[in-house]
Amino acid sequence: MDGTAVNTNIFTKPDRDAVITIRNLYKSFGDNKVLNGLDLDLYRGENMVVLGKSGSGKSVLIKIIIGLMRPDNGSVHVLNHDICQLNSSQLDKMRVKVGFLFQSNALYDSMTVRENLEFPLRRHWIKTTKEEVNRLVMEALKNVGLPHTVDMMPSELSGGMRKRIALARTLILKPEIILYDEPTTGLDPITGKEISHLMLDIQKKYNTSSIIISHDINCVKIVANRIVMLIDGKCEATGTYHELSISKDNRVKQFFE
Amino acid sequence: MVKEIFIEIGLITRFAGRFFRELIKPQLEFSEFVRQCFFIGNKSLSLVGITAFIMGLVITIQSRPTLVEFGAEAWLPKMVSVSLVREIAPVITALICAGKIGSGIGAELGSMKVTEQIDAMYVSGTNPYKFLVVTRVMATTLMIPILAIMADGVSLYGGYLGANIHGIVSWDLYWNQVFDTLVFGDVLPSIIKTFFFGYVIGIIGSYKGFNSNRGTEGVGQSANSAVVISSLLVFIIDLLAVQITDVLNLN
Ligand SMILES: Nc1ncnc2c1ncn2[C@@H]1O[C@H](COP(=O)(O)OP(=O)(O)O)[C@@H](O)[C@H]1O
Numbered sequence A: 001m002d003g004t005a006v007n008t009n010i011f012t013k014p015d016r017d018a019v020i021t022i023r024n025l026y027k028s029f030g031d032n033k034v035l036n037g038l039d040l041d042l043y044r045g046e047n048m049v050v051l052g053k054s055g056s057g058k059s060v061l062i063k064i065i066i067g068l069m070r071p072d073n074g075s076v077h078v079l080n081h082d083i084c085q086l087n088s089s090q091l092d093k094m095r096v097k098v099g100f101l102f103q104s105n106a107l108y109d110s111m112t113v114r115e116n117l118e119f120p121l122r123r124h125w126i127k128t129t130k131e132e133v134n135r136l137v138m139e140a141l142k143n144v145g146l147p148h149t150v151d152m153m154p155s156e157l158s159g160g161m162r163k164r165i166a167l168a169r170t171l172i173l174k175p176e177i178i179l180y181d182e183p184t185t186g187l188d189p190i191t192g193k194e195i196s197h198l199m200l201d202i203q204k205k206y207n208t209s210s211i212i213i214s215h216d217i218n219c220v221k222i223v224a225n226r227i228v229m230l231i232d233g234k235c236e237a238t239g240t241y242h243e244l245s246i247s248k249d250n251r252v253k254q255f256f257e
Numbered sequence B: 001m002v003k004e005i006f007i008e009i010g011l012i013t014r015f016a017g018r019f020f021r022e023l024i025k026p027q028l029e030f031s032e033f034v035r036q037c038f039f040i041g042n043k044s045l046s047l048v049g050i051t052a053f054i055m056g057l058v059i060t061i062q063s064r065p066t067l068v069e070f071g072a073e074a075w076l077p078k079m080v081s082v083s084l085v086r087e088i089a090p091v092i093t094a095l096i097c098a099g100k101i102g103s104g105i106g107a108e109l110g111s112m113k114v115t116e117q118i119d120a121m122y123v124s125g126t127n128p129y130k131f132l133v134v135t136r137v138m139a140t141t142l143m144i145p146i147l148a149i150m151a152d153g154v155s156l157y158g159g160y161l162g163a164n165i166h167g168i169v170s171w172d173l174y175w176n177q178v179f180d181t182l183v184f185g186d187v188l189p190s191i192i193k194t195f196f197f198g199y200v201i202g203i204i205g206s207y208k209g210f211n212s213n214r215g216t217e218g219v220g221q222s223a224n225s226a227v228v229i230s231s232l233l234v235f236i237i238d239l240l241a242v243q244i245t246d247v248l249n250l251n
């Protein structure tokens, strides 16, 4: 990757093994060119933040990675699989290893917290006993600090709690990669900070690699090992928080003011 | 505008055809299907019952003077039962279900769409068409005929009370006349068409929900247009059904 990076951080060293490799990615909706020849690598164990204005195509990018949208052109390799070549059952297998935290949480309104968490377990046909399912549910809830909400409905929870439950549902499959879509947007600053620290804990505990979409600079400061700027459908600059915050480039500077 | 209508018809047809392809794929979501059947019954049973009862009563009372004029008062049960069972009960049931069930499905799936719950299903290894659409369409296709048969019975009972307001028709006489009048050729086509009503209501509600625009007003719009389009289609199917029975000499 070209950019302003200096290899002062272990996470930008090119010899690290990449879990996601994207080359020359194009995606447009009609005349709206959203991604324009984007290149991106995610290395094992790192928290990489993708920073960009709203409407710049951040959500489109991670929805392509998880196979919810098809790219127009370019290649996307996730854990050494070319996602454009996978059929739907292979895609399902890949999705066990890649968690996705939706911006709007996407908790199922008609199900309790427990049923929400059991859903991916059951649907991915992970064969386990009832006790084992229960143990996994409780473990995931403890990880996010909300074991007492297990029998509540999502509508009874606050915004921050819903975000945690959504995170627990993502964690329950023990993914190797987590894609976070604006995890702190819409939360108050304190809750946002808590969620950010939770993301750090998860990275340490499970050694996950993550792409974090954000424009919340407080969250970025806490979680980022490396930051990539998405500008005009391309990754323009990359570096640590400190490196980008002293950048002379106006398009980068405006995020750090 | 005309072009858009044809595009929409094409998209709906494709969506409706997909139902059959997904239906035969393995892994039936049985518990979700049962849950939907229960919801549909629970939601519309009382409204369908009350409306059918009132329709039976009113049609009978209103038909009476005309028949009296021709001295054919004794034909009241005959005439009323044919129009209730063949036309009024099935269509009323379908319209009520289009309003309650169709809009409900449109709003529910629409809000699932805009809050990314449908995407979340894909990510959780579930085909949302199979899990959400197939189960709901199967449920409407099964439940609306059942509700319509119930509406037949209730409206005929309303007819019995209506017939007894001015004259006296004994219980046995009324039902004997009704069952003498109604032949297989009346009842069967009227039940068969309700399966199509049910299918159309489920498909249109699901289609509108699945294709909701972003934002919450999109959800309201989906629910609304689901009702309009499926009500219209109910009448179109009814028109086709009467043509077909006419050709087959069943009228
Ligand atoms: N399903 C879609 N159909 C049409 N346009 C879309 C779709 N999804 C996203 N877009 C467009 O792509 C652009 C980027 O959207 P998005 O990735 O959601 O932005 P953000 O960076 O805020 O997450 C926007 O202009 C949006 O209108």
Ligand SMILES: [Mg+2]
Pocket: A058, A059, A060, A103, A181, A182
């Ligand atoms: Mg977004």
